[in-house]
Amino acid sequence: MFTFKPATQKKYKHPLVLIHGALFNGEAWRGNFLDYFATLGYDTYAIHLSGHGQNESKLFLNLYGLDQYTEDVIQLITSLDEKPILIGHSMGGLVTQLVGQKVKLQAAVLLAAVPPFGIFRAMSGFFLTDPFSWGKFAASALFPFGKYIETTPPEGIYTTLPSLEVRQHVNKNMQRESIRALLEMMWRDFEIDASKISFPMVHIGFRDDKIIFPEDVEKTAQFYGKEAKIFEKRAHAFMFEPNWKEVGEYVQEWLQENALH
Template identity: 30%
Template sequence: MIATQDIGGLEVFSCLPNGNTDKPALLFIHGAFAGGWMWTETFMPHFAAAGHPCYALSLRGHGGSQGHEQINWLSIADYVDDVRSVIDALAIDPVLLGHSMGGFVVQKYLERYPAPAAALLCSVPPQGLIAAQFHLMLQKPELFLEINRILAGNYTDTDTLRDALFAGEADPAMLAIWLGKMQNESQRAIWDMSMFNLPNLYHMHRPPMLIVGADQDALVPAFLVQTTAHTYGQPSHILHNMGHAITHEKEWPRAAAIIQTWLDGLRP
């Protein structure tokens, strides 16, 4: 069962296992244009059923959190502060799982704080967004222009959403729900991820890491996921016939299985 609470103006979802557990807590961090809601239908119930206390926050300016009126001025450092404040308030030491922009936030978090482990899922690479932006502009120029319209606060449609996030068939009802929940993103955060606040690799804590991508990802292509893995000296796990939204592709359990196997391997 998903519960929701307010922690210092931040919307925090939780899904807890039945009974006591010795498995580590998980904190899910969403990507750009989204909110903590993106984890509540699939990953959180799945991993809670496997015995992990699961939490997901909506970063400030996202979902049900405060700060929407300042969205364009919010930085990646602000998002890192949000993650830390939730961890402190919940008094947990969670494994961090970040998707897309959330994976970048995890990397910046590790500059300042340790973590038991971290999973980067279709994550913005430590080298930033520039290569991904050029790749999208060359491969799918119409989608590139539409995403820039969304960033400027303009409305899009379910066809664009499907092209951006999914490789396989996507349920039209689910797309309509996502379209109603998605929002504009902080332009300052986008600039941070492009070139102005990239991870300092020499100052990062280096916990066990999992690097996952998708071979049909239009936004963070597989070659950049492999670059991230190489940077951190880790193998990459590339999901076949899946797009950016690995949490909601019809075969999302394949992604969850990779994560679960990794989590199980963390235990002494």
């Protein structure tokens, strides 16, 4: 399933496909990238990965892994008339890399993406530096208590607390994540081959992120022979922070210079 936002006035032939991270769904992009890029002239899709979204059954959620999520995206983009631009956040950034191993893309934007070497190091570092916040994050992956209880977000999720309206939107759309997918991100060797990535790719991280450390974003960029862009005074869930648009503007400038020819 996906949410589609047609271009207000179509300027670019290549559509955007937005891929959400863990514990959420395609509604992560509503009110920010979904609307922003449609206004700029892109047909924009926000996919709901298997088992994610208000109308998706959670019965088989724990059976879904990264391969299923990758096939979800491939099924959508192979139905499109033009090669898409993928924008993936966190787990969605890893899915973007896996899709790029199988399908030719116009470009890819990785936002605080899970590295090709997984998140064991990041989760270990998170636990050692802030075990209480780590516990909150881990508990949310199994049961989204934030939907029912007003609580302070874990450290590293936000630098600037979103508005009440945005926090209510976040709480409404939080959900548990596939245990299989979480374990795969911790332990699985995805055997990603950087040489298969022949399309433009940009790597973006956030200085205050405690889920995907900016150093890991930089290591991912180096793996692909690129440099990373690290935004200051932002954290993992940047799209809900008041200054999200500056990241969107950077992405648009990069696309115009590297992918829209």
